[in-house]
Amino acid sequence: MSHEGIRFASKDEQARDNQASRPLLRIVITPEKVRVLMTEGKGLEIDWADGHKSAWGFAWLRDACPCATCADERAQEGRKAGQPKPRPAALLPMYAPPPKPASAHAVGRYAIQFNWLDGHSGGIYSWEYLRRVCQCQECTFTDAETTGTPN
Ligand SMILES: [Zn+2]
Ligand SMILES: [Zn+2]
Numbered sequence: 001m002s003h004e005g006i007r008f009a010s011k012d013e014q015a016r017d018n019q020a021s022r023p024l025l026r027i028v029i030t031p032e033k034v035r036v037l038m039t040e041g042k043g044l045e046i047d048w049a050d051g052h053k054s055a056w057g058f059a060w061l062r063d064a065c066p067c068a069t070c071a072d073e074r075a076q077e078g079r080k081a082g083q084p085k086p087r088p089a090a091l092l093p094m095y096a097p098p099p100k101p102a103s104a105h106a107v108g109r110y111a112i113q114f115n116w117l118d119g120h121s122g123g124i125y126s127w128e129y130l131r132r133v134c135q136c137q138e139c140t141f142t143d144a145e146t147t148g149t150p151n
Helices: 011-018 058-062 068-077 127-132 137-147
Strands: 031-036 043-048 053-057 101-107 111-116 124-126
Touching (some): 043 058, 053 058, 053 127, 058 111, 124 127
Antiparallel strands (some): 031 043, 043 053, 101 111, 111 124
């Protein structure tokens, strides 16, 4: 009397099949072109690798500074990125020159940093952050759609 042994696929064989390349979950956000329109005093323009185009004015960028101090201040005052500080209505408006950077430089391959004329320079504007706060019609429209409360 002889029994044929039942043969299971070995554990090693199964493991090998499951190790097929995993999909990358990280979305790589890369700018194709970054233009700082310094002499024009206009702002920052980015053409993204996926064909999207973004532009921000310097004043907006200054009020969207992503450093911890500015982000805390905005959170406390309930301001969104790029929203200017409320000015006291009772006082005569003092002339303040519009925010402009004295210089701008790349931080590694992932961000840009501005040295503002008011002396502030702590904010590192990562590509990821900038793409998230894109002000183009398409992006701001979807924003208003999802929150349902455009202002
Ligand atoms: Zn800041
Ligand atoms: Zn956009």
